[in-house]
Structures are given as C-alpha cells and as structure tokens.
Amino acid sequence: MERVLIADDHPLVRDGLRTVISVAFDRCEQFEASSLAEAIEIVEREGDFDLVLLDLNMPGTTGFGGLAAMRERFPSVPVVIVSAAEERGLVRGALAAGAAGFLPKSLRRGAIVDALKLILAGDIYVPPFAEALYDEDKEEADIRRRIDSLTPQQRVVLGLVVVGKLNKQIAYDLDVSMTTVKAHVSAILSKLNVFSRTQAVILANRVHFTANPVVPPHH
Structure with missing residues (x-):
C-alpha cells in the first residue's frame, strides 16, 4: 500500500489508524481529512489512492451518503467504511452501497492490518459478527442469478x-x-x-x- 486517505472527524481515531498503518505498511504516504468535502477535495487533488478509510458519520454526510458520493466520483478507489457501530444492518448497507469492507473501530490492531491486506488483495472484508449475514447475501444473489x-x-x-x-x-x-x-x-x-x-x-x-x-x- 503506497497511498491511503483516512477520513474521520475524530483526531484520536485518525492517529490510531495512522499508527497502525505506519507500522504495518512501510513507506506508505498517508493523507487525512476531517470532513467529506475535505476527503473529496484531497482525492481530486492528489489522484489515485490505494484505499480510502471513511468514517460512517462525518460532517457533511449522513448514512451512506459519503460512501455513495465517493463511489460516484472515484469508482476505481476502494472505500472502506470505519464505524463505531456494530450492527449487521449497517454492514449489509455498506456492502450494498459498494464499500470494499466494513471496519469496526473495536477491532484489534492485528485484525485491522489483516483486513486492510485482504482488501488490497481485491477481496471484501466483512467483520466476524456479520460473516453469516454476508454468506446469506451471496447465496441469495446466486439464487437470483439462477432465476434470472x-x-x-x-x-x-x-x-x-x-x-x-x-x-x-x-x-x-x-x-x-x-x-x-x-x-x-x-x-x-x-x-x-x-x-x-x-x-x-x-x-x-x-x-x-x-x-x-x-x-x-x-x-
């Protein structure tokens, strides 16, 4: 991972993620934003990012509005939702809106690193508490394909x-x-x-x- 944008309005959260990334990904250039407008401005100015870590609730956005805005403007940039809320419905909504993963803020450092590596390899990260739900969604999508x-x-x-x-x-x-x-x-x-x-x-x-x-x- 060479370039990552951490978008969160809490400096403590940004610091924590920055430390985790610095230790795990050598020479990774990190950018920070404290609002959705700032995040969009940085990606527009700086060009491609390997990952954008986007807080679910940030100034300038509600619900999955921020994720939708990022996906629409920068479809090739993987956006990972970071949230303090651990609700299955939120995970389902984030993945349905095109997130590359859902990172609960309660994850241990090692688990955050594993999740980011998984996403960088092109996979989607689903937190353990929502895995069964994700499998169910995949099965239902498969049934719909067959019926189609x-x-x-x-x-x-x-x-x-x-x-x-x-x-x-x-x-x-x-x-x-x-x-x-x-x-x-x-x-x-x-x-x-x-x-x-x-x-x-x-x-x-x-x-x-x-x-x-x-x-x-x-x-």
Whole structure:
C-alpha cells in the first residue's frame, strides 16, 4: 500500500489508524481529512489512492451518503467504511452501497492490518459478527442469478409452481399441453440446480420470487 486517505472527524481515531498503518505498511504516504468535502477535495487533488478509510458519520454526510458520493466520483478507489457501530444492518448497507469492507473501530490492531491486506488483495472484508449475514447475501444473489436465467415462460411456470399448482392446472391455465409443462418444469429444476419442485419452491421463496400474474386464455 503506497497511498491511503483516512477520513474521520475524530483526531484520536485518525492517529490510531495512522499508527497502525505506519507500522504495518512501510513507506506508505498517508493523507487525512476531517470532513467529506475535505476527503473529496484531497482525492481530486492528489489522484489515485490505494484505499480510502471513511468514517460512517462525518460532517457533511449522513448514512451512506459519503460512501455513495465517493463511489460516484472515484469508482476505481476502494472505500472502506470505519464505524463505531456494530450492527449487521449497517454492514449489509455498506456492502450494498459498494464499500470494499466494513471496519469496526473495536477491532484489534492485528485484525485491522489483516483486513486492510485482504482488501488490497481485491477481496471484501466483512467483520466476524456479520460473516453469516454476508454468506446469506451471496447465496441469495446466486439464487437470483439462477432465476434470472429462466425464460419468461419458465418464470411464469415457476410462479404457478410456487403457488402450489399441479402440472394439470398449469397446463389448463396456460392453455398448453402437459408435455410442454413437464418440459418447462424439468428445465426450471435444471437451471435452479435442484431435484424437486419442493426445493424449487424453497429457493424461490427465499428471494421472495413472484411471477407476473397469468391472464388465462379463453378456453
């Protein structure tokens, strides 16, 4: 790590992080900002940074506004949220808003160094108390990707399977043959990587999947 910006309105926090970084990363050039406006000004003036450590609550920003502003202006600079609050919802929000990691201020020095090295290697750092949540998010994103691979007709069929309709009823609703419905169901199970309709329903429910309602053709 050659250049880092520490953006926090508490001098003590900045000092602490600066000391940790000085010891762990030899010859790393460090910059400091005490407000969001100052942080943006420094990155604009100085160019590329390896990392920006951004306090969640700083003058000039509320919530993830600061993170959003940094990501929008400097999309290639990894921004790590630093926060005294240890809430799973905050971690989820920070990662969803594009943070490269979430560092609780309670972390030990060694853990901070490990986290920064992980982020510099291109990974995302999630604090231990939120790891299970992150895994869950990744799983749900994977399920959504699988459902997105379905054709529009397969999505409609999956929606009907989810509400408990049998093949016979689905064939009637869609005005197609039983063979067609069975082919759709087989394709759905294959794309979702499951073996049964029940498993398909469980996956769909995990991500609150609902298909567009079917307007039954006139028989």
